[in-house]
Amino acid sequence: MLAYVLKRLGLGILVMLAVSTIVFTLTNVAADPARTIAGEGATAADVEAARIAYGFDRPIPVRYAEWLANVAQGDLGTSYRQRRPVADVVAERLPVTLALGLAAFALALALSLPLGLLAGLRENTWVDRLALVFALVGQAMPTFWFALLGMVIFVVKLGWLPASGSDTWRHFVLPSVVLAYYATPTLMRLTRAGVIEVMKSDYIRTARAKGLRPGKVVLKHAMRNAILPLVSVAAVQLGFMLGGSIVVETIFAMRGLGYLAWESITFSDLPVIQAVVLLIAGIYVLLTLGADILNAWLDPRLRMG
Amino acid sequence: MTHLQVNLSENRMRRQKVLRRALSHRSFVIGFVGVGIVLLLAILAPLVTWHDPYAQSIIDRRLPPIWYGWFWDDPLATWNHPLGTDQLGRDYWSRLVYGGRISLFIGLTATLVSGLIGTTLGILAGYFGGRTDMVISFLITTRLTMPVILVALATVALFNSSLMVVTLVLGLLLWDRFAVVTRSATMQVRSMEYVTAAKSIGSSTPRILLTEILPNIAAPLIVIATIEMATAILYEAALSFLGLGVQPPLPSWGLVLAQAKDDIFFAPWMITLPGIALFVLLLSINLLGDGVRDLTSPEGR
């Protein structure tokens, strides 16, 4: 098990290296950082001056190595726009995204697990159909449109919730719901499929033959097996949410990572963009590793196999 | 001669059976009709609209759609602009119909690009296995690790956004699912008898890949294609909505929505209509995909 985890961590580091190379290439080869720093309307001489001042005249591999060494030490550079360490800028935005992401993820699970379970147990009944429609609508509903509709109803018409910002818990209600609904269809469908599959298995029949009550049969014997395929997908969803949903945070002007990313992109604040992409990739790598460990904990066959 | 006839009629019967089953599959039919309607409207755009989608008119700004006349006796609602006009007085119906062209173009082109990349990688990994598989799997993992929207936004912004750039960037980003599914499907098919047979009569590898493997993994590929097409359309709309996708005055639905955002208080239909268009198209594509998956799955047969 330990060897497996170490192997996975090693792979994760390799992947992170690859991602960092891609990000660095995109932001330094595709774009001209000197021009960005010099600002719009700068003369050719200004740009050259910026290029030399920031060391952009040196060869790319040298700059990449230097950047990587800095990143490895936690130095993510200086934000062009805010003129302070990127690490500070990012850290400042983390709490809002974390709160939003966790709330949305919890809500998504709270919706999709019971609904998927019920739909799976009552396959082809009206409950199942309803759940299916709910999932289909969720899959086809563009997040930003759903957010706007929510705003029209709960902010404009009813006036129950604040329109934008991230100051009180009420600011988080609508964004969490929107984000949760985005993740729900996949999770629900997987749960449903898992439950249907597992309920057919022999060990469920054994459990019933022992006289166990239906609740125990389902919750103890079926559910744990049914959610096995869900774990890794849920981890990816959580990673997506913890990375900050650009769309949702931008629409609701929540001062989280996603909004920061959008601002940085519109202002060509390259160091911040690099940092956010790396951070999200890092979260993804850790979460998929966590999912594998959780899976091994849930399923002894993986633990010892 | 008679042998041939028997074969023909058998073939026809089988085709009829497949057709009958497809027609009795509800989500397939709904999806097919939905996509068909959007596609027809997009192709016939000049015939079904009577205003230039770009023509502005100061006096005709923010006209309400026709049902405002029916229900609230709004005198401004006329059949001249059945879905009303936008903040620049452009006909909403025309903009939505032409916007459908953009969505479909992006959806199809990006899926083609990503399908080519993903299928090639997946087939190579699945067929050759070993080191090839290791490298390609690493590529897939790396790609999965990168947040699509963010990377797409950043890239599009760096390259100055245009329809072509958005399409290409999405195509270059959305190949992972193709690769994953093709890889495992190829692995399954690889050891089948007909592949071994083809190898033993000395067929070349590219020939085996194209004539033996590809046709046999076509069904899952079609399903993935519908998923990726919906995803590409959704991402384009999101990018454009955030101001970093297709640029004005092109009537991309995402962009139309973004421009309508400021009128959320006084003209809610302006955000409702493009959203519905997007929703209907995405729903239809998803239903179509579900239908194809059910119809081609072994239990469904």
Next chain:
Amino acid sequence: MTRPIEKVLEVRDLQVKLSTSTGPLHAVRGISFDVAMGETVCIVGESGCGKSITALSVMGLLPKKAEVQAEALRFDSQDLLKLNERQLSNLRGDKLAMIFQEPMTALNPVYTIGDQLTEPLLRHRRISKREAYSLAERILEKVGISGAARRMQQFPHQLSGGLRQRIVIAMALICEPKLVIADEPTTALDVTIQAQILHLMKDLQREFGMGMLFITHDLGLVSRIADRVLVMYAGQIVESGSVAEIFDRPSHPYTKGLMQCLPSGVRAQPGARLGSIPGIVPNLVGGIKGCGFAGRCPAVREACRSAEIALRAVAGTQASRCILPPEEVAKLWTEAVGLEIEQ
């Protein structure tokens, strides 16, 4: 016999219909039998003849789409058809237990043996977890598993098929049931393990005195463990009687055919499967007119197809669902033309 035979299971005219996409499937078409305490009744028959469905209807574990009717379905003098799901579940795993065919999949892969083994006790007895565990260890030793304490900590995938089947048996017996239904409990195991398990079940039966309904394909096995035999074909009992009667003088062409397919001397050996008689089993969707075996019977005649054939007493406790007199049946299949032996 001094004490009266205590009937633990009584089945009268059991009918089971399953709804399928092509129509209602009449899986069990009116079967009747009893099982007494300490007795082993064997149901034999080819695949698909309705053995498992019969067992599951006693357990109340049929799929929801199944429709069950019976003149009587009594267990331990309770009418099973009148019990609700909750009352049924009170019996299941306690007084009424079942052992399934597939030892590889009958146990839940994610819980330990100890956890699963103690479940029936914790469900049906008022005892603590600790007591349940020590009882479970004791029963593991009874089914011949050594190192019980360590086994209790293990997961199913860590055990061999034979061990798993012993655990499944232990799980069924842990509450000392009055009736055990064993649905092909040894089919998936290799021959030596099969013999051990059978031996074990016989011993345990002697010890606990329970009734056993034993379902199998395996004629050789029947002769070793059964007191009475029910031969099933297409949802009906076509012949019933004591082991001696059935083996010495099969009086239904189907039974006779099955016997004939066994090379002489194989009878008593486990692993001798039902031989294959040419022809196909009738479709159970829709009705069957007359004798269900008519399509494969060498002695078929007009009368067989025109009316329903009744189960008629032959001699002693033996009964057969055939219009031929037993002497005629004895002459059938003697050349055994075209019969293959399936091992």
